Amino acid sequence: MRKIYNSAAEALDGLLHDGMLVAAGGFGLCGIPELLIQAIRHSGVKDLTIASNNAGVDDFGLGLLLQSRQVKKMMSSYVGENAEFMRQYLAGELELEFNPQGTLAERMRAAGSGIPGFYTKTGVGTSIAEGKEVKSFDGEDYILERGIFADLSIVKAWKADATGNCVFRKTARNFNPPAAMCGKVCVMEVEEIVPVGSLDPDSIHLPGIYVHRLVQGEHEKRIEKRTTRPSEAA
Template structure:
């Protein structure tokens, strides 16, 4: 099967339709499938239900689909860093299904593994448990959470080979593997496609059997929150540390 496509638009061709469900990898702006998101915005597909830890930030990542009103519902664990996400939710313009972060990851993994549901203690006694089946295991209540299966999944990886075997870069691994498995069709965007057989099997994080379409592209890699110190303060701190070490050395002598 030919999996490599020339562009995000080509990789999504024939898959998009209004009212569809999408699982999207990434955490904040780390490891997000930005090229595929931009292609979905360009296609104008609407009434989307998207399962993702969060919705990027204002004007980037999934935030662009919120800005264009293409998203009907988010299945997420975090609203922060996105003012438009919060505004639409509080004004009733956007449906939101809140999930504890670990529960969301496990719902995606369960969907990909063919598991219809699982019981967990997380959320017991809170609004998360409302309307859900409750069973007692080892004397403690657990609530039923269902697996998530979506029409497509979009993920971002570091390297791939033509068979779709994926390697993720450090923390960019985050939600990408479980999101990838949850989609009936998985489209992955990567920074580099290497020759078949060049990836060490022990370094592959997601087998190619889960990946149906693949693109290589250039990524912006924005920093979500840049935190810096003033140069003068940093230099003074270094100088103070050096003086203290010199004094201690003198005392020991």
């Protein structure tokens, strides 16, 4: 099976359609599939539901899809850095399904493992529990959360071999593996494609069986909040 494609647009060819559910990897702006997001924007596909830890910022990441009004609904745990997101949500132009961060990650991982739902204490007694089944285990209440089965996963890795075995870099590992697992098709962008057999098997974070298409590219790696201190005089 051919997995390596020449561009993000080519890697997404034939996969996009209006109204689809997309699981996007990344943590804040760290490890986001920025090239695939740009290609989705240029495609013009609309009415998207996106499951992601974050909603990007106003002019980068998933914020680009919000800016172009291609997103109908966000399923996220943190959306605090995006003024356009806030404007659309408060104006009733965008649906929002808030998820506790660990719940969102587990909903993706569960789907990738073929698990349709699970019970958790997180969110019991809060607005998160509204409309969800509540069940008692050993005298404690738990709510049923459903797995997120996405039409498409878009993720970013540091290195991958030609079969899709990959390694994520530090914080980027948080949401990319579960996001990759839960899609019917997973498209991954990487900084470097290495020869098969060059990755230590014990260091592989996600096996290539989850990855259907690969594209290598250059990444901006924008810093969300840069904090520095003045250098001391010599």
